[in-house]
Amino acid sequence: MPKVKIATEWLAGCAGCHMSLLDLDEELVKVLEAVEITSSPITDLKHPPEVTVGIIEGAVANTANVAVLKEMREKCQILLALGDCACFGGIVTMRNLVPKEEALRTGYVDTPSTVDGAVPSDPELAQLLDRVQAPNEVVKVDAYLPGCPPSAAAIGWAIQELLAGRIPAPVGEHLRYD
Numbered sequence: 001m002p003k004v005k006i007a008t009e010w011l012a013g014c015a016g017c018h019m020s021l022l023d024l025d026e027e028l029v030k031v032l033e034a035v036e037i038t039s040s041p042i043t044d045l046k047h048p049p050e051v052t053v054g055i056i057e058g059a060v061a062n063t064a065n066v067a068v069l070k071e072m073r074e075k076c077q078i079l080l081a082l083g084d085c086a087c088f089g090g091i092v093t094m095r096n097l098v099p100k101e102e103a104l105r106t107g108y109v110d111t112p113s114t115v116d117g118a119v120p121s122d123p124e125l126a127q128l129l130d131r132v133q134a135p136n137e138v139v140k141v142d143a144y145l146p147g148c149p150p151s152a153a154a155i156g157w158a159i160q161e162l163l164a165g166r167i168p169a170p171v172g173e174h175l176r177y178d
């Protein structure tokens with residue numbers, strides 16, 4: 001039986017959700033009998049191939065995140081938002097408490113560790129959005145698994161639900177906040 005192809009992408013957030021995915025350990029070995037992970041943040045594949053399930057982690061903070069997310073939507077039959085940041089923006093939306101220009105000035109000009117005291121202006125660099133958005137503000141998302149980060153067990157459960165052709169509907173036992 002052909003394996004179900006899964007791609008994962010990491011938008012704006014921390015590595016917590018991805019580390020939790022990797023924490024599947026032996027469960028991951030079982031999962032890999034049924035799925036092929038075609039791309040992930042650690043494979044450095046710039047463009048994911050067409051897959052059945054796309055797992056997105058993190059919120060949408062800049063133009064590069066928008067491009068990656070739209071490409072994931074085009075290439076994935078089902079898009080799963082993994083973790084609070086991907087579900088509703090999570091902690092990344094704290095940046096929305098200050099205007100973008102103030103956030104850039106704080107990060108690049110007023111910070112002692114800054115290199116040259118200027119906001120980078122290279123047009124090749126991704127540009128910050130005016131406000132951080134949840135992925136579902138940019139594209140249609142099919143399934144959600146909140147948590148910060150979701151537990152490995154909950155991620156395994158969600159993947160099994162998807163493999164069974166069901167959209168995961170998490171309940172209390174699937175939610176974790178560390």
Ligand code: SF4
Binds near residue numbers: 013058086091
């Ligand atoms: Fe990190 Fe939590 Fe956001 Fe996941 S949901 S990317 S663990 S801050």
